[in-house]
Amino acid sequence: xxxxxxxxxxxxxxxxxxxxxxxxxxxxxxxxxxxxxxxxxxxxxxxxxxxxxxxxxxxxxxxxxxxxxxxxxxxxxxxxxxxxxxxxxxxxxxxxxxxxxxxxxxxxxxxxxxxxxxxxxxxxxxxxxxxxxxxxxxxxxxxxxxxxxxxxxxxxxxxxxxxxxxxxxxxxxxxxxxxxxxxxxxxxxxxxxxxxxxxxxxxxxxxxxxxxxxxxxxxxxxxxxxxxxxxxxxxxxxxxxxxxxxxxxxxxxxxxxxxxxxxxxxxxxxxxxxx
Amino acid sequence: xxxxxxxxxxxxxxxxxxxxxxxxxxxxxxxxxxxxxxxxxxxxxxxxxxxxxxxxxxxxxxxxxxxxxxxxxxxxxxxxxxxxxxxxxxxxxxxxxxxxxxxxxxxxxxxxxxxxxxxxxxxxxxxxxxxxxxxxxxxxxxxxxxxxxxxxxxxxxxxxxxxxxxxxxxxxxxxxxxxxxxxxxxxxxxxxxxxxxxxxxxxxxxxxxxxxxxxxxxxxxxxxxxxxxxxxxxxxxxxxxxxxxxxxxxxxxxxxxxxxxxx
Numbered sequence: 001x002x003x004x005x006x007x008x009x010x011x012x013x014x015x016x017x018x019x020x021x022x023x024x025x026x027x028x029x030x031x032x033x034x035x036x037x038x039x040x041x042x043x044x045x046x047x048x049x050x051x052x053x054x055x056x057x058x059x060x061x062x063x064x065x066x067x068x069x070x071x072x073x074x075x076x077x078x079x080x081x082x083x084x085x086x087x088x089x090x091x092x093x094x095x096x097x098x099x100x101x102x103x104x105x106x107x108x109x110x111x112x113x114x115x116x117x118x119x120x121x122x123x124x125x126x127x128x129x130x131x132x133x134x135x136x137x138x139x140x141x142x143x144x145x146x147x148x149x150x151x152x153x154x155x156x157x158x159x160x161x162x163x164x165x166x167x168x169x170x171x172x173x174x175x176x177x178x179x180x181x182x183x184x185x186x187x188x189x190x191x192x193x194x195x196x197x198x199x200x201x202x203x204x205x206x207x208x209x210x211x212x213x214x215x216x217x218x219x220x221x222x223x224x225x226x227x228x229x230x231x232x233x234x235x236x237x238x239x240x241x242x243x244x245x246x247x248x249x250x251x252x253x254x255x256x257x258x259x260x261x262x263x264x265x266x267x268x269x270x271x272x273x274x275x
Numbered sequence: 276x277x278x279x280x281x282x283x284x285x286x287x288x289x290x291x292x293x294x295x296x297x298x299x300x301x302x303x304x305x306x307x308x309x310x311x312x313x314x315x316x317x318x319x320x321x322x323x324x325x326x327x328x329x330x331x332x333x334x335x336x337x338x339x340x341x342x343x344x345x346x347x348x349x350x351x352x353x354x355x356x357x358x359x360x361x362x363x364x365x366x367x368x369x370x371x372x373x374x375x376x377x378x379x380x381x382x383x384x385x386x387x388x389x390x391x392x393x394x395x396x397x398x399x400x401x402x403x404x405x406x407x408x409x410x411x412x413x414x415x416x417x418x419x420x421x422x423x424x425x426x427x428x429x430x431x432x433x434x435x436x437x438x439x440x441x442x443x444x445x446x447x448x449x450x451x452x453x454x455x456x457x458x459x460x461x462x463x464x465x466x467x468x469x470x471x472x473x474x475x476x477x478x479x480x481x482x483x484x485x486x487x488x489x490x491x492x493x494x495x496x497x498x499x500x501x502x503x504x505x506x507x508x509x510x511x512x513x514x515x516x517x518x519x520x521x522x523x524x525x526x527x528x529x530x531x532x533x534x535x536x537x538x
Contacts, residue, residue, distance in 0.1 A: 050496055074498050082496040089489035092497075094282060094404040094437045101405070101507040103497040114507040132284035132403075136440050150497065 001063065002026040002049060002080070002158065002189075008057035009044055018044040020212035021058070028157065031190045033200040036209035037233055042193045043085075045209065046160040049191065050080040063157070078107065081151030081159040085166055087143035096138075096146050097122070097131040103154040117153045124186075125149035125179055141172025148179060158189035165196065197224075197238040201259035208235065225257040240264045282403050287330045289401045293516045294410035300523055301398045307530065308390045312537050313383050315530045320390045322526075327397050340396050341389065348385055355381035404436045409508040426504055434490070442483060449478040 002025070009019040018041045026032055034042045047053040048060045051067040062079050065072040084090045093099030100121050104114040122128045125145045135143065144164060151159055161180065165173035177199065184190050192203065200206050206223040208216035210233045216223055224230070224241050236242070238259050244267065245256045254267050284290075289297070304323075308316060327337065341348070356377040399407070412429045419425050458471050 047492075052492055052496055074500070077496060077498040082493075084489065084493055084496075086489065088441065089486050090493040092434065092437060092490070092494060094433070095284075097507075098403065098405040098433075102494075102499075105504045105506055106498040106500065108503065108505045111505065111507055111509045114505065118507060134282060135437070136444070154497065 001028060002191075003061045004045075004048070004058070005060075006058035007045075007048060007055040007060060009048070009053060009055055011044075017212050019048075019055075022212070022214055023058075024207065024214060024217075026158070026189060026191060029184075029187050029189050031184050031204045032192070033203035033206050034191065034193045034209060035195070035197070035200050035206060035235060036215065037235070040209040040233075041212040042209055043162055044212075046082070046162060046191055046193060049158070049160050050077050050082055052082070074107075078154050079157050081154055081156035083144075083147050083151055083159060083161045083164055085162045085164075087140070087147040090147050091135050091143060091150070094135060095131075096127065096133050096135065096149075099135065099146055100149045100153050103150060107154070117155070121149040121153035124152050124183070139172065141168050141175055144168065144172070144176050145179060148176075148183075152183075156188065158191065159183065160191040160193075162193050163195065164192070165194070165199070197236060198240070198260075201238045201240075208233075220259045221257050224259050283331065283400055284403075285331050285401060287401075288515065288519075289326070289330050289397070291515055292519055293510055293512050294402050294406040295413055295510060296512070296516045296519060297398055297402055298407070298410045298414070300519075301394050303523075303527065304394050305391055307527065308387050308394070311530065311534045313386075314537055315534045316383070316387060316390060318533075319530060320386055320393070323390055323393045323397065327393055330397070330401055332396060332400055336400070337393060337396060340392055344388075344392070348388060351384050351388060352381040355384045404433065405506070405508050406510075408432050408436075409506055409510055412506075413510060424501070427501055430499075430504075438483075438486075441486075442479065445482050446475065446479050449475055449482075 004022050004024040007019050007022045008017055010017045022041075022045060024045075034045065036042055044053060048055060048067065049062065051060075051073045054060075054067055060067045062076045065076050065079075067073070067076060091099045092102045097118050100118045101114050104117045109117070118131075119128070122131055125148050127142065127145045127149060130138065130142060130146070135146065138146065148159075148164075164176050164180065168176065180190060180192065181202075190203075192199070194200055201220045201224065203220060206216075206218065206220050207214060208223060208230070215233065216226060216229065224237050227237055227241075227245070230237065237245070240261050241256065241259055244254050244258055244264060247254050247268075248256050252271060254271065258264050258267060304319070308319065311319070324337075328334070356374075358377075402410075408429050411432060412425055415423070415425045415428060453471055453475065
């Protein structure tokens with residue numbers, strides 16, 4: 001379990017606080033999506049997960065290990081993997097397999113074990129065929145999968161994704177989301193920042209941040225049922241929920257706490273049958 | 276896409292050689308290229324070029340590697356052509372004092388330089404960077420006793436190999452952005468071009484610093500810490516390497532004999 005207790009953080013000593021007393025618990029195998037306007041502290045929060053940032057006040061523990069203790073950092077960084085927004089600034093190796101090997105090499109694993117983990121990670125990220133390719137010749141989606149494989153080679157229990165589908169075309173974004181979903185099913189805890197509400201609707205839990213605090217926390221249905229509160233911080237509802245709200249306003253008897261397409265289709269089909 | 280000098284996976288014999296052997300060959304060849312007389316150098320150049328062509332490196336790739344250094348090559352040529360000390364029997368072509376001997380010297384110097392480029396391209400394009408870095412680390416290993424941070428140097432080389440093409444791409448992107456807004460280095464007078472060049476350099480520099488910052492964070496996130504690391508690469512000299520060393524030594528002995536005979 002990852003636990004935040006009253007975490008405060010500011011980048012500059014005299015600057016505004018990026019996190020203002022965040023308390024949060026993320027259970028093993030949980031799929032949590034973080035949403036919120038730009039600058040609300042989402043990235044700052046996930047960078048606390050593997051001790052890239054340390055709380056000025058409060059504490060963060062990962063499976064009982066306190067991030068304030070420097071001797072815990074290597075272990076914490078194997079427990080929590082981090083996939084940054086821009087893979088170009090995350091990939092270190094020149095070829096795919098070299099990059100994936102970077103983490104295990106830092107863990108000082110024997111060469112045979114490193115090669116085993118690289119093959120396994122490439123397989124899990126479904127990019128085994130790219131192993132010898134030069135990074136510069138890959139597409140944006142492929143680079144994103146290489147970044148994921150690089151993290152998987154560390155065999156983490158949790159992975160934090162900072163907008164993993166940003167700048168990708170729909171097909172590449174779907175491929176990345178499929179891999180994330182597969183990892184979730186394998187039991188890896190997922191912490192996922194997104195601005196895409198359709199993606200947020202698929203999570204087990206949605207945490208809404210605003211100005212460095214946890215604004216709302218609940219299931220997608222609970223969160224997107226609070227349309228007025230979300231509107232206050234300029235967060236749009238998933239498109240499917242917006243459609244149902246409009247249908248409701250036009251007089252059709254539909255539920256408006258629906259967040260995914262399949263349920264919405266069921267509702268509309270029910271109405272058609274009744275008519 | 277920028278692929279000059281960067282590794283491209285292949286299956287020919289040269290790919291299978293131990294990187295230490297290839298690195299030692301390249302260093303030996305470089306010394307020979309700078310030392311030997313014109314005829315052996317010319318033959319060696321042809322052999323290098325044929326080796327490159329038979330290993331999937333095209334003339335276009337060699338040309339791309341030469342292009343950024345074109346100005347430097349022209350300067351080498353001019354320096355020899357204009358300031359050649361050996362003018363015995365020289366035919367003075369113009370009042371600038373360009374002699375036939377000077378032109379000949381210029382061609383030879385440029386040929387030597389091109390040979391060095393082909394040798395370097397042959398090494399870098401047929402050796403995966405991690406294997407190349409492992410070979411460099413192997414040769415630097417004795418320096419550990421002098422407390423030289425060999426591991427850190429190896430990581431720095433890895434990052435340099437990774438970032439060079441990325442930075443050149445970034446330069447191209449900024450150039451295109453300048454052209455798209457009616458600027459760029461191609462159209463205007465010297466002063467305006469200097470101004471655009473400065474903004475290009477600043478853009479690339481700022482981008483590099485930002486990138487370095489994020490990269491350092493990403494490295495830390497993957498448990499990087501200065502000091503000892505292991506490597507996925509295991510270096511092993513095999514039969515094919517011994518055979519290559521034998522052939523290489525034979526070739527070098529023939530060339531040295533030829534060189535001594537000719538001089």
